[in-house]
Every structure is written in structure tokens, then in C-alpha cells.
Amino acid sequence: MFIHIPRTHIILTLVLSFMLQTGDILAGPVTDQVGRTLIVPENPTRVIALAPSITEVIYSLGQEKRLVGATQYSTHPPEAEALPRIGSYIRLDIEKIVALKPDLCLATKDGNPKHIVDKIVSLGIPVYVINPLNLQQIMDTITRLGTLLHAERAAVELVADMEERIEQVQALVKKARNKPRVFFQIDAEPLFSAGNNTFIHELIELAGGINIAAGEDSYPRYSWEDILVLQPEIVLISSMAGGLSPEYLIKSWKRWNQLSAVNNDQVYVVDAELFDRPTPRLLDGLELVAAIIHPELFEKNIKRTEN
Amino acid sequence: MPIGKKIIFTTLLLSIVLLLSSIIAMSAGSSGTHFWETLSILTGNSDPDSVTATIIWQIRLPRVILAAFVGGTLALGGLVFQALLRNPLAEPYILGISGGSAIGAILAMLIGLSYFPGVAIFSFAGSLLVLAFVTTLASTTLGNTMLGKDSLLLGGVMMNAFCAAVIMFLISMTRSFQVQHILYWLMGDLATIQKGQLSILFLLFPCFIIIFVLSRPMNLLLLGKETAAAMGINVKKIVLLLLVITSLMVSIIVSLSGLVGFVGLVIPHIFRLVLGPDHRILVPSCLLGGASYLILCDLLARILPSSGELPVGIITALIGAPLFIILLLRHRT
Numbered sequence: 039m040f041i042h043i044p045r046t047h048i049i050l051t052l053v054l055s056f057m058l059q060t061g062d063i064l065a066g067p068v069t070d071q072v073g074r075t076l077i078v079p080e081n082p083t084r085v086i087a088l089a090p091s092i093t094e095v096i097y098s099l100g101q102e103k104r105l106v107g108a109t110q111y112s113t114h115p116p117e118a119e120a121l122p123r124i125g126s127y128i129r130l131d132i133e134k135i136v137a138l139k140p141d142l143c144l145a146t147k148d149g150n151p152k153h154i155v156d157k158i159v160s161l162g163i164p165v166y167v168i169n170p171l172n173l174q175q176i177m178d179t180i181t182r183l184g185t186l187l188h189a190e191r192a193a194v195e196l197v198a199d200m201e202e203r204i205e206q207v208q209a210l211v212k213k214a215r216n217k218p219r220v221f222f223q224i225d226a227e228p229l230f231s232a233g234n235n236t237f238i239h240e241l242i243e244l245a246g247g248i249n250i251a252a253g254e255d256s257y258p259r260y261s262w263e264d265i266l267v268l269q270p271e272i273v274l275i276s277s278m279a280g281g282l283s284p285e286y287l288i289k290s291w292k293r294w295n296q297l298s299a300v301n302n303d304q305v306y307v308v309d310a311e312l313f314d315r316p317t318p319r320l321l322d323g324l325e326l327v328a329a330i331i332h333p334e335l336f337e338k339n340i341k342r343t344e345n
Numbered sequence: 346m347p348i349g350k351k352i353i354f355t356t357l358l359l360s361i362v363l364l365l366s367s368i369i370a371m372s373a374g375s376s377g378t379h380f381w382e383t384l385s386i387l388t389g390n391s392d393p394d395s396v397t398a399t400i401i402w403q404i405r406l407p408r409v410i411l412a413a414f415v416g417g418t419l420a421l422g423g424l425v426f427q428a429l430l431r432n433p434l435a436e437p438y439i440l441g442i443s444g445g446s447a448i449g450a451i452l453a454m455l456i457g458l459s460y461f462p463g464v465a466i467f468s469f470a471g472s473l474l475v476l477a478f479v480t481t482l483a484s485t486t487l488g489n490t491m492l493g494k495d496s497l498l499l500g501g502v503m504m505n506a507f508c509a510a511v512i513m514f515l516i517s518m519t520r521s522f523q524v525q526h527i528l529y530w531l532m533g534d535l536a537t538i539q540k541g542q543l544s545i546l547f548l549l550f551p552c553f554i555i556i557f558v559l560s561r562p563m564n565l566l567l568l569g570k571e572t573a574a575a576m577g578i579n580v581k582k583i584v585l586l587l588l589v590i591t592s593l594m595v596s597i598i599v600s601l602s603g604l605v606g607f608v609g610l611v612i613p614h615i616f617r618l619v620l621g622p623d624h625r626i627l628v629p630s631c632l633l634g635g636a637s638y639l640i641l642c643d644l645l646a647r648i649l650p651s652s653g654e655l656p657v658g659i660i661t662a663l664i665g666a667p668l669f670i671i672l673l674l675r676h677r678t
Contacts, residue, residue: 125654128525128526129529129536129654131375131654132404132536133374133375133376133400133404133405133647134375134376136376136396136399136400136403136404137376137377137396137397137400139396151526152459153459153461153537153539154536154537156459156539157539160403160539160540161399161403161404256520257520
């Protein structure tokens, strides 16, 4: 059977397929993680990270040479401390941002105020907004940033490594016989914990524990009365909680020897940065929590961190 | 010196002060100080596309303009309320404007509306609601008159106290990262201004003019309402007009800048001490002087911290309160 295809169609198809093939390399309109379309430079060389987590991801992609500015508390890796500061992620200093002549700003939806992002855009600086809400989306973010910053291979390797580490933890946790009840304290005086839609919740569940703060409220508040009723078996305290010392934080739990977590010495202070930043370091947090929750499975594999 | 000449002289002098403080404020900021470069950019003798030019035209200029209007309006608002309520402690927020607009603004932030127009409209609506309530309350408790100065004052203070409780309730129910936005707004913050929003400020010009026209009746009101009425003033009408106009313009300002304190208290008192009680001179002086004062306070808010900036309301309070006390002491001796 003979199907007539007009010549123009063939040419059009060829042109289209050519465009599609080169589309990944050319600078052009891209859609960011919150669905905004923007034009990004083909090879951004003056990038400003508007949140510590973004600085961290750029370093782990090996693209720090492109960074010209970062926010306060961009302390990881330590080299990042030398970058020019542009205010904190919530109070960005627009004047300093403009003075650094960036060709691309990377922002995060959960943190950077929208009106400031709008203002940067109105000054002619493209702003790519990321919005990772769980581990899967962090990996998606890394892939996207890898494409933006020409570090596709590093991104693929990083994501593969993250997937592997998650699978390892999952495989081990499967063998566990029990699911301990975990309370993760993110703030002290008053007590706050983390509910659904937080990284902390995801990490506890992945590590084979039950997050007793699970619920619609992302950051529920607790009283000691609630805690005594809930009877956590394991207590994890963020090192940032209340700006208090780890000794003090642990002492405030040791008052309650009616709690099995206290009786069995299962109260730990953990590094806040491993739990509140959407970066590959959340995997360190995952492995740490898994080792605390199921020491019998992890002793051989991961060095247990004591408080 | 005849009054006409004195008005022109002080206005001219304070205009020069305003111009100078604007130029100084535009030449300094977190990215550095460049006075001569700023002058050449402002006079058009420099590359208008340079980074410094962008910073000066797009970032610093809108802020200086906003600061000028906020400072001028608050100082003028303080002057008018002090005259109307015949109370030296009256300030632009006295009738519950701050409380009402804060509730409106916080609600808008909690819903997740953008700063403009969402938060601005909500805070404007909030202040008008409280204002309407307080004025109705004052006029009904006293039966027939808007001049129950103490009932207005007390109604305003109580409404502010009530609103403060509602604000605390809202904050206590709020997720932690939103609290920061709300607190900065409550402290008074000019950082959120965008160029397009400045056009709303032109609504303030007619308010300024009406208040200036009414400055002679305001002088007479200081003598008491009976005397003023005896001199041919329609007291009720004038008071109502001044109340509404002043509250309107203060609400506009609050919706853009949050709560900036002490300007409305300190500036009118300084000028009253220096220039005497004549409102024909005080109205333009407070407007221009308040503008310069807030421009310079905002400059400090931008350049004092090594990283980031302070809300300007903190600076106005830190400078304003001691200044006010010094004025009081010198006045006594």
C-alpha cells in the first residue's frame, strides 16, 4: 500500500525533530518546579542560591564555580562560608543581589517570600523556583538543577546514589520485627513536632518507625501531658530546638522516668541540618534515624551515633 | 516676620533638607556608598544601564519615595490628632487604626495573599472597620457630638487593646515560618515596596491639601470648641472631615508599610517647640520634616546591619523615644 506523504511534511518533521534534539542544550524557556516559565541563560556563570539547601545541592553537583552569592547560614560545605552573603533566605537583600550581577537566581517556594522573588524578576533577573516536598522530589530537583547548570552526569550519579541508599535502608528495615513509636522534637519550650508533609515524617516512616506526631498539622504543638499519654519509645531532638544546649534538652526529658524512652535511655539529640534541609544529606539523617530505631539491624552497617 | 513669609521660608528650608536627605539616602545602601556616582546618575550624566544605576533607580528610589510619604503622613496625622483630641499623646494610630489594619494584614498573610494588593487591601479594610466602629461609638455614647474627645480616645485605646489580643491569638495559631513575616510587618517595614505600588501614594496629595486648607480652623479648635464655634467655625463638620481624611491617609500608609511608630509623636512636638503652635506653618513643616526623618531612619535601617536590614519601625522607636524624653526635659527647664 502506498501512503502519500507531502514533502513539506517530511521537511517539517525533520526540522521539528532537529529542534527537539537540540532543545536540551539551547537556552530557552524552561518550566520550574512551581510551573513558572522563564528564560534561563544557556550557561549560567553567576548564580545566586537564595537558600542554604540550594547552595548545598550546587556544591554536591560540583558546580560551585558558578556561585557568586549565598544566604546566611549557608554553612555546608564549610567552603560555602566564604561566599558573599545576600541576607537570610527570608529577608533577602535585593540591593546586594543586584550588585552581584547574577545571571540566574535559584529560589525555594517554601521559604523565600514571593513578593521578593517577584521583585528580583521585575529587575530582569531570571529566578528558577524549586519546591521539593519529599525525597522523590528532592531527586527531581537535583536532576533539574543538573540540567540547568550543565551537570547532568553528576546529577544522575547523585540521584542513583540516593536511590541506592534508600533501598538499602528499606531492605534492612523490612527484616525488623517491631515498629517503635518515635517522637521527633523540633522545638522546645513550647514543644513542637513534625507531622505529615515533612521530611522528618518521611524519614521516620522509611526508617521503620511510627511517627506519633503524624497528622494533618505539619508542625503540631505538644504539652508534657500529651507526651506522657503518647508514650514515645524513642525521642529524637533537633539540635536547633529552642536554641538550647543538648544537655539541657536531654535533661528536660529525663525528668519523666514514666516514659519508656527515658527508662531505656532512648533520648537522642540529632544534627538539625540532617533533617530540615531538602538536600542529599537527608539520607545521612535517614541512616542515622534507622540506626537509632533498629540498632539490631544496623550495628554492622552504620556506626551508631550516640548522644 | 509676617506669617506668609514665615510659611514660605520654613517650607523652602525644609524642602532643601528633604532633597538633601533623599540624595544621601539614595547614595548609600548594603552594596556600598557611592555619593558622586549617585549624583552623576541622578543628573543623567552616567550610564543608565549600569548595575549601580539599576540599584539607585529601581531599588533605592522607590524606598526613598515610600519613606518620604510614610514619614510625612504619619507626622501630619499625629499633628492633626493632637489638635483634634487636644491631647499631646495622641498619635496617628490612636483610633485603633493600627490594630484594625494589623488584623486585616495578618489574616491576608495567613490566607496566603500577596503583599500587594492582597495584604494592603485587607489592612486598609480592617482599619476602616475599626475606625467606623470607634467613631460611631463615640458619637452615640455622647448622643450628638463627634467632639467627645475622651470617648473617642478611650474607644480607640480599647479597640487597639482588643485588636492586640486578636493579633496574639492569630500569631499563636500560626505556623512558625509565617510568624516571621507577620512580626516584620508589625514592626514596620519598607522593604516590600515595588515600583508599581507607588502610584497609590498620589491619592495622598489631596488629603495634604485639604488639611493645609483647614489649618486655620485647627488653630481655632485649640482654643476650645465653644470659642471656635463662636468664631464662625462649623466645628462638627470640620472635626469629622479632619478625622476621616487623616484616618484614610494613615490607613493607606499602614497598608503599604506596616506599623511605623513614634514618627507621629516626635515630629509634631519638635516643630511645635521650634515654630510655635500655628498650624499654617506646622502642617507643611511636619509633612516635609517627617519625610526627611523617616528617609534618614530608613537609611540607618538599611546600612546599620552588616547583613540584611532592620525593620525601620525599630529605628524610629529607638531614636524617637529618647528624643521625645530629651525634648520634654528641655521644655520643662
